[in-house]
Amino acid sequence: PGLSLTVDLPAFDSLVESDDAVAEEDRLFLPVPPGLGAPSADGREDAAVAAAMKGLRDRLARPLTRGRIRRFKADWLRRAGADAAVVGFLVGQSPGARAQMHYSRVARRTLVDWHRRHLVCGLGLSLPEWPEPDGVYGSRLRLPQPLLRAVFEEARREVRRHRLHGLGSFHQVAAAHNAFMVYTLMVLYLGSGHRPVSHPFEFRSDFDLEAGVLWISDKTGRGARGARLVPLPAAAVAQTRAWIAHLEKLRDRLRLTHPEMADGPVEAALAMEARRRGPFFLRLDPRGRAEPLRPSIQEAAVEPVLPAALNWTRHVLRSALLEDCDPAALDAFFGHGHIGEDPFVAGGGLPFADLFPVADRIETLMAALSAKPADSPL
Known part of the structure; x- marks a missing residue:
């Protein structure tokens, strides 16, 4: 006997062939626990639960409700060290209230293990031995590591294909720049967890x-509470340095043919002073203009x-970090802290x-995915 749960998360077009072995x-x-059957279609358990809670009412300072039971389980799981996505999946929270659930593919064995811990350690109940379940639950976006490794390798090949061995035309310079911009964005998005927004890494x-x-x-x-400071992996730092070196080469190259662009948006991208700085990332269009980097x-x-x-x-x-990182640190890194609930927000510690x-x-992870620094093609 047991409970069957579902969660309403958006579907994505599959990028890999279906695999029947993947649950x-x-x-x-x-x-x-033993003695409890699976819920029936006629809802008899609802009436039994309501009667049980009513029978306990006179023995409790505050009435017992389903919401309090659910919140107790959620609080117990968080105090025990469960990730917010694990908690959300196990207590039936809406992904609209817990963004962590949107992004997380969690192994079923992990979810069943936390469920078992709550019943045994939190409530003192017993559970029979249960076969370890296969597969994952949660985010519908399936991107296996071999696929992502091939993606980063192909993106680097695209940069190399546009490498210039002379001055080149503006069209060639723009194509080389745009290919390098794509690769750099991919590396930095992966290295920082930055959301895809207009003017990323502004x-x-x-x-x-x-x-x-x-x-x-x-x-x-x-507002200000939506900002955060994160440490960067070494590969992301190295790629940022490569991007700065690339912008300097781009500025020097464009001064020969497009000085207004070189001394305008490209120089602004390199500037550190608040009154002179402009978007750090820009795309060159075929008409010789710098495009705003909208999503x-x-x-x-x-x-x-x-x-x-995106x-x-x-x-x-x-999905990759959920089982290896402290949940509070992971939420802080991704900007998922909830004021009044989690650390690293206003008043957090x-x-x-x-x-x-x-x-x-x-x-x-970046090393495993071949998301490594690349040099400018200019």
Whole structure:
């Protein structure tokens, strides 16, 4: 006997051939203690639960409700160290209230293990031995590591294909620049967990490359509380340095033919002073202009290499890090802290040093995916 759960998450077009050995993400089965049967279609259990809670009413200072039972389980799981996505899946929270659930593919064995811990350690109940379930539950975006490794390798090949061995025409310079921009964005999105927004990694001054940290403001609706500081993996720092060197080469090259662009948007991208700085990333269009890097422009630029949702890096990161990183640090890194509930928000007490293990784990993942620094094609 047990409970069968589902979660309403968006579907994505599959980028890999179906594999019958991979379990569907749509359903989760949880075992229940002996003596409790599975819920029946006629809802008799609802009446039994209501009667049981009514019978306890006179013995409790506050009435027992389903909501309080659910919140107790959620609080117990978080205090025991469960990730917010695990908690959300096990207590039936809406993904609209817990963004972590959108991005996380969680092994069913992990979810069943936390469910068992709550019943045994939290409530003192017993459970029979249960076969370890296969497959994953949660995010529908499936991007296996071999596929992502091939994607990064192909993106680097695209940069090499556009390498210039002379001055080149403006069209050639723009194509080389845009290919390098795509690769650099992919590396930095993966290295930082940045949301795909207009003008990502907005200014050069948002980076402190000596300290290896990045200031991110990718949730503008929250104002200052939507910003965060994260440590960067070494590969992301190296790629940022390569991007700066590339912009310097681009500026020098364009001064020969397009001085207004060289001394305008490209120089502004390199500037550190607030009064002179402009967007750190820019795309060159065929008409010789710098385009604002809106999400639609980014998606069109990345699609030939990886036709997936633009926030695919957040899905990959959270799913890969969920079982290896401290949940509070992971939420802080991704900007998922909830005011009044979690650390690293207003009044929170999570030390910044706790984020460095997350960056170290991302560095390992980047190496596995071949997301390594590349030099400018100019």
